[in-house]
Amino acid sequence: MVNIHINIGSNINRRKNIASSIRSLESRFFDLEVSSLYSSPAEGFDGDDFFNIGVNASTDMSINETIDELHSIEHEHGRDRKQKKFSSRIIDLDLVLYGNDINPKLNIPRNDILKYAFVLAPIAELNSEQLHPIKKVSYSALWKAFQTNKKYSLIKYNAEEILK
Numbered sequence: 001m002v003n004i005h006i007n008i009g010s011n012i013n014r015r016k017n018i019a020s021s022i023r024s025l026e027s028r029f030f031d032l033e034v035s036s037l038y039s040s041p042a043e044g045f046d047g048d049d050f051f052n053i054g055v056n057a058s059t060d061m062s063i064n065e066t067i068d069e070l071h072s073i074e075h076e077h078g079r080d081r082k083q084k085k086f087s088s089r090i091i092d093l094d095l096v097l098y099g100n101d102i103n104p105k106l107n108i109p110r111n112d113i114l115k116y117a118f119v120l121a122p123i124a125e126l127n128s129e130q131l132h133p134i135k136k137v138s139y140s141a142l143w144k145a146f147q148t149n150k151k152y153s154l155i156k157y158n159a160e161e162i163l164k
Contacts, residue, residue: 001030004066005097005127006055007112007119010089011042014051017077017091022055024073025093029057035122037159040152043116047088053159054096054122063098063106070095096123100133109133114142117152 006025010017018037026032035054042050059066070093077091096110096119109132112119124143131138 001058001060002099003097004029004057004059004095004099005123006057006070007052007092007094007096007110007122008055009050009052009092009094009118011048011050012088012090018051018053021073021077021091021093022053024076025055025057028069028073029059031058032056033126034159035125037157038118038121039155039157040118042088045088050089050118052118052122054119054126056126063095063101063103063108066098067095067106094119097133102133114146117146117154120146121154121156 008018008021010021022032022034033056038052039049040052042048061069074091074093079090079092094110094112095106095108096113098108101108110119113123113132114120114135120139120143124139128140129138132142135142
């Protein structure tokens with residue numbers, strides 16, 4: 001079994017699509033742990049605000065099988081993977097961490113960890129003392145540094161209350 005971290009994002013029917021995606025993950029992965037829900041403005045384009053949530057899980061699938069399974073869940077929710085990178089999303093499921101693997105070809109660990117508050121905050125919440133596989137710094141330390149060096153707009157919500 002490998003511990004993984006998935007970031008889920010949506011800015012179209014946010015509550016419905018994120019809640020449904022979590023249920024889909026529960027049927028395919030083990031030991032799910034869900035972060036708080038974070039709201040942030042769209043990055044790189046004009047659009048509605050996003051909800052993002054982090055999910056820790058375990059899997060016995062390979063890294064490629066895991067990515068394929070996430071794409072399958074996106075497809076089931078109506079995601080068109082051919083749309084522009086920076087555009088509104090019904091649902092976006094990104095494999096952010098796959099154990100301590102480093103796989104530049106598959107962008108693992110995802111570069112977005114160090115770029116976007118909505119990716120780093122949930123990881124720091126769920127895995128505060130875990131070390132980033134490349135930086136060898138804890139996620140709590142990365143989050144603390146991010147908060148002092150970047151400008152961002154991020155609102156934290158209790159996921160259980162928002163996703164009812």
